[in-house]
Amino acid sequence: MSLSGALNAAQSGLAASQTMSQVAAENISNAMTPGYVRRNAALVSIGIGQGGVVVGEIQREVDAALDRLARIEQGKTARHQAVLDALQNYTSYLGQPGDARSLPEKYSVFSSSLSTLANQPASLGAQKGAVLAAEELAATIRTLDGHLAGVRADVDLEIRYDVADLNESLYDLAKLNETVRTFRPGTPEHAQYSDLVDTKIDEISAIVDVRVSKLSDGSVALFTLTGAALLEGNRVHDVKYFPGDGSLMAGEQDITPGKSGVHGVEHGSLSGLLALVRDVFPRFQDQLDEYARGLIQSFEASDATLGPGQAGLFTDGGGPFDPSNAKGLAGRIEVNAAVRQDGGNEAWRIRDGLGAASEGPAADASQVISFLEALDAPLGAGSATGIAASTSVADFASALVAAQSAERANAEERLNEALTASEVITAARQNAEGTNIDEELSRLQLIEKSYAANAKILSAVSEMLDELLAAV
Numbered sequence: 489m490s491l492s493g494a495l496n497a498a499q500s501g502l503a504a505s506q507t508m509s510q511v512a513a514e515n516i517s518n519a520m521t522p523g524y525v526r527r528n529a530a531l532v533s534i535g536i537g538q539g540g541v542v543v544g545e546i547q548r549e550v551d552a553a554l555d556r557l558a559r560i561e562q563g564k565t566a567r568h569q570a571v572l573d574a575l576q577n578y579t580s581y582l583g584q585p586g587d588a589r590s591l592p593e594k595y596s597v598f599s600s601s602l603s604t605l606a607n608q609p610a611s612l613g614a615q616k617g618a619v620l621a622a623e624e625l626a627a628t629i630r631t632l633d634g635h636l637a638g639v640r641a642d643v644d645l646e647i648r649y650d651v652a653d654l655n656e657s658l659y660d661l662a663k664l665n666e667t668v669r670t671f672r673p674g675t676p677e678h679a680q681y682s683d684l685v686d687t688k689i690d691e692i693s694a695i696v697d698v699r700v701s702k703l704s705d706g707s708v709a710l711f712t713l714t715g716a717a718l719l720e721g722n723r724v725h726d727v728k729y730f731p732g733d734g735s736l737m738a739g740e741q742d743i744t745p746g747k748s749g750v751h752g753v754e755h756g757s758l759s760g761l762l763a764l765v766r767d768v769f770p771r772f773q774d775q776l777d778e779y780a781r782g783l784i785q786s787f788e789a790s791d792a793t794l795g796p797g798q799a800g801l802f803t804d805g806g807g808p809f810d811p812s813n814a815k816g817l818a819g820r821i822e823v824n825a826a827v828r829q830d831g832g833n834e835a836w837r838i839r840d841g842l843g844a845a846s847e848g849p850a851a852d853a854s855q856v857i858s859f860l861e862a863l864d865a866p867l868g869a870g871s872a873t874g875i876a877a878s879t880s881v882a883d884f885a886s887a888l889v890a891a892q893s894a895e896r897a898n899a900e901e902r903l904n905e906a907l908t909a910s911e912v913i914t915a916a917r918q919n920a921e922g923t924n925i926d927e928e929l930s931r932l933q934l935i936e937k938s939y940a941a942n943a944k945i946l947s948a949v950s951e952m953l954d955e956l957l958a959a960v
Contacts, residue, residue, distance in 0.1 A: 495949045500540030501942035504531060507543045509935045512928045519923040523687035525550055526923050527679055545674025548682055554917040555686070556700070559693035560713075561910035563755030566694040568903035570646070570760035571768070575896040578639045578772070581632065582892055591779075594628045595885040597621050602860055605839060610850035615835035622801060622838075623823045625783075633776050633818035640769050644731055647761045651729045651736075654695045654758070658710070658724045661688045665707035665722060673706055682706055692718075696727075696743075697755040714751030716741040734766040768895060775873045775888045776818035782867035782881040784809045784821065790862035792855065793841030799824055800842050801859075 508529045518524040525548045532544035583590030598621040605614040664685050671678035685708060692698055692710070698718065701709040710719040716738050717725050725739030735744040736758065745752040745759040746766060753759050780802075787800035788808060794800060799808045805820040825831030827838050840848040841855050848855075863882045869875045875887050 494945060495953075497540040498942045498945040498949065500534060500542060502939060502946065504529070504541050504543050505935050505939040505942060509932060509939070511546060512932050512935065515923045516925055516928045519925055523683050523690070524923070525679075525683055525686070525921045527676075530674075546676050546679050547674070548679050549921055550686075551917065551920040554913065554920055558910070558913045558917045559690060559698060560755060561906065561913045562690065563693050563697045563759075565903065565906040565910045566757040567755050567760035567763075568899060568906050570757040571764060572896070572899040572903050574639055574643050574761075574764050575768070575899050577642070578636060579893055579896045581635045582889055584889065584893065589628070590889060591628055591632065592885040592889055594621075594625045595882070598625045599860070599863065599882065602856055606853045606856045606860060609839050609853040609856060612835065615838055616829075618838050619823065619827045619829075619835050623828065626802060626821045626823050629776060629780055629818050629821050633773075633816075636769065636772055636776065637819070640765065643761050643764050643769070647729050647731075647758065647765070650695050650758050650761065651727050654692060654727050655724070657688055657692050657695075658719050658727075661685065661692070661708070661710065661719055662722045662724055664688060665719075668706040671706070673704070678706055693756065695756045696753045696758050712738070712743055712751075712753050714743075714754070716743045716751060734762055736762060771872060771874055772892055773816075773818070774870065775875060775891065777814060777816065778867065778869045778873050778875075779881075779884050779888055780817040780821040781809060781814060782869070782884055784817075786862040786865070786867075786881050787842075787859060790858045791841050791843065792858070793843035795843060798843050801827070801838060
């Protein structure tokens with residue numbers, strides 16, 4: 489190699505060492521920066537006979553497989569977290585058997601008051617106590633219905649927020665696509681914007697599951713795991729939520745989770761929230777409505793004093809049960825005004841029957857006994873409730889609380905499993921893509937040695953050239 493060739497090689501080595509040291513320093517300074525992916529300066533030989541080296545490109549140490557797994561697990565975690573948060577909000581009012589304010593306890597008090605009345609039918613105190621217990625039971629059902637409606641309204645609002653955030657992030661990603669195309673792949677600027685692109689995709693994957701298609705210019709196309717397009721080039725397929733039927737659309741594509749015949753989203757907070765709206769909350773509502781129906785019909789059917797179209801002890805807003813208007817019954821159930829203190833105040837009717845023309849024998853407890861027997865009969869709950877049709881009215885409150893509490897417990901278990909898996913994958917991703925300061929410091933020492941060696945070569949060649957020129 490000629491002296492000029494050696495000189496050029498040393499100069500290129502110095503330049504490459506400078507770039508490499510800058511990359512290592514940036515890695516160290518960004519070791520704690522969220523979304524930063526470790527950089528590596530890839531060296532390329534200048535060519536045969538020319539000598540020297542150049543930094544061919546600045547590579548981001550990305551592990552595509554770990555990125556994909558991490559986003560899937562992040563979506564699963566976000567889904568289960570959204571479900572659990574809503575269920576905890578609701579079940580905090582539900583209570584457990586044994587809690588004084590819980591539905592099973594309110595029923596137990598009511599049942600005990602009827603038993604007391606059956607043993608002391610002439611007691612006005614026992615009559616009024618049974619009426620009061622019935623009012624508290626009906627009020628508890630209405631309260632649960634109202635709270636369920638409130639939680640559902642909160643979830644509906646969260647869905648709207650998530651959809652708005654998702655669309656905003658998709659448009660942000662479209663803008664990043666435009667910007668990243670202006671930089672040549674392998675440049676520091678391209679790497680910087682690629683970090684921003686990946687960070688934005690991570691944000692989106694917490695809302696809906698995504699599959700990423702990276703193009704050669706660094707831009708990305710985004711699809712759901714089932715293939716529905718969210719972003720193609722600069723074109724965003726706006727996501728829309730239709731609260732009427734709880735459906736979700738991406739452009740003209742139906743991506744509603746759990747919908748029959750549709751390739752809907754599977755993970756992400758939107759999936760969890762829509763599962764609540766489309767499945768869990770309707771089932772909870774059916775359970776409450778069926779319990780209200782069971783109480784109303786049981787007392788209507790077992791009250792020998794009632795004629796057609798007359799309401800029993802428990803009523804649908806003051807009237808009898810109407811099969812065509814059973815939806816939302818839990819929010820309308822109330823005790824017959826004839827026996828309430830703020831109504832007819834005729835507590836004796838709970839002993840003699842709501843349709844009795846006048847008070848019967850004070851010691852006659854036959855009607856109360858009929859009421860108690862009716863409560864032990866199967867309620868015949870619909871299959872949509874998830875509670876066995878053979879469950880009696882007496883046991884339905886406990887079954888309802890158990891079913892709804894189990895839903896929350898299952899959500900918590902699924903979240904814990906998802907968190908564990910997500911933490912493992914996230915740690916592996918961080919190890920693969922994040923900065924290891926010890927490794928970077930070792931690399932800096934090698935770069936320092938390389939820089940010193942190239943500088944020594946440069947100095948030696950310079951002295952040789954000086955001697956050569958002096959000899960001419």
